[in-house]
Amino acid sequence: MLPRPLTQSVIVQSAALSTNYNPMRLRSPLEITRSVVFALVLREMRGRFGRIRLGAVWxxxxxxxxxxxxxTIMKLRSAASPSYEFLVFLLMGLAPFLLYKNIVLKLMGSVEANKSLFSYKQIQPADAFFARTIVEFCISSITFLILYIALTWYGYSTAITDPIAWLFAIFLGIAFSFALGIFYAMLAEAIPELRTLLSLTFMPLYLLSGVIYPINRLPHSIIDYLLWNPYLHIIDLIRAATFKHYRLYPGVSFEYVVKCTIVASFAAYAAYRVRKYRLMSL
Known part of the structure; x- marks a missing residue:
C-alpha cells in the first residue's frame, strides 16, 4: 500500500477537481461521485497490487x-456425470461464490480502511463500498476468463446454454452480496466484536451452498433448511443456465433470490442511514 499522505492526496485532489466551478457548467452530483469512485478504485488497485508483486498471481x-x-478428490470418489464436466461444474460454482464472499468481506473492512478519508466532504462511505465492489468484480472477471479459456483450450465443454439467465444470476448474486456487505459493515462498526464472527460465516456457506456437490447429493433431511440460503439458489441457477441437461432442484428460483435481495437492500440502506454520519466522524 502506498504511503497514506500520497494516497489521500491523490483521492482528495481528484475529488476536489470535481467540485471546482466550471464557467461553462456546474458538474452534477453524479459526476462528482463518479470521479471519487474512480479515484478510490485506483487506490484499491494500488493497495492490492502496488507493492506485493505476487498479489496478482495469488x-x-x-x-x-x-x-x-x-x-482430484471428486474424480477419485465418484464417477463422471454424463450431463456436465466436473471441472466446469466446479468453476461455475466456485468462481461466483469466491466473488460474492470477497465482496461481502471487503465491504465489511472498507470503513476501517478508508475512514481517514471520510473527513473530506467529497468522499462518502458509500463511495468506498462501490469502489471495492468494482475492484472485486474486475479481478474476479479476469480470473474467471483465464480459467474458462484454459478449460476450453484443454477440450472441456464450456458452452453456456442460456447466457442471459447466466448473467442475470451472476449480477443478482452481486446485488445481494453488495447489500449484505454493507449490512455487515454497519454491524462490524457498531459492534466490533462481531467482526471475526461475521467473517467466519462464509466457511460453512462454502460447504452448504452447493459449491462442491450438486444439491441433490446433500443430505435430504436438511435440504429444506438449506434452501433458506440464497447462495444455494444462485449457484444452482448459474449451473442450470450453463448446462443443457442440468435440472434445477425443486424449490430453487429467481423469485426467492430477488426477494432476499430486496430485503437485504432495505436493511442495508436503513443501517447505512442510521450510521452514515457516525462513520464520517470516526
Whole structure:
C-alpha cells in the first residue's frame, strides 16, 4: 500500500477537481461521485497490487488451487456425470461464490480502511463500498476468463446454454452480496466484536451452498433448511443456465433470490442511514 499522505492526496485532489466551478457548467452530483469512485478504485488497485508483486498471481492461484484439490478428490470418489464436466461444474460454482464472499468481506473492512478519508466532504462511505465492489468484480472477471479459456483450450465443454439467465444470476448474486456487505459493515462498526464472527460465516456457506456437490447429493433431511440460503439458489441457477441437461432442484428460483435481495437492500440502506454520519466522524 502506498504511503497514506500520497494516497489521500491523490483521492482528495481528484475529488476536489470535481467540485471546482466550471464557467461553462456546474458538474452534477453524479459526476462528482463518479470521479471519487474512480479515484478510490485506483487506490484499491494500488493497495492490492502496488507493492506485493505476487498479489496478482495469488488472485489466479486461489481458485485454481481449489479446483485442482477438489477436482482430484471428486474424480477419485465418484464417477463422471454424463450431463456436465466436473471441472466446469466446479468453476461455475466456485468462481461466483469466491466473488460474492470477497465482496461481502471487503465491504465489511472498507470503513476501517478508508475512514481517514471520510473527513473530506467529497468522499462518502458509500463511495468506498462501490469502489471495492468494482475492484472485486474486475479481478474476479479476469480470473474467471483465464480459467474458462484454459478449460476450453484443454477440450472441456464450456458452452453456456442460456447466457442471459447466466448473467442475470451472476449480477443478482452481486446485488445481494453488495447489500449484505454493507449490512455487515454497519454491524462490524457498531459492534466490533462481531467482526471475526461475521467473517467466519462464509466457511460453512462454502460447504452448504452447493459449491462442491450438486444439491441433490446433500443430505435430504436438511435440504429444506438449506434452501433458506440464497447462495444455494444462485449457484444452482448459474449451473442450470450453463448446462443443457442440468435440472434445477425443486424449490430453487429467481423469485426467492430477488426477494432476499430486496430485503437485504432495505436493511442495508436503513443501517447505512442510521450510521452514515457516525462513520464520517470516526
Amino acid at each position: 488472485v489466479i492461484l486461489e481458485p485454481m488451487s481449489h479446483m485442482i484439490v477438489l477436482g
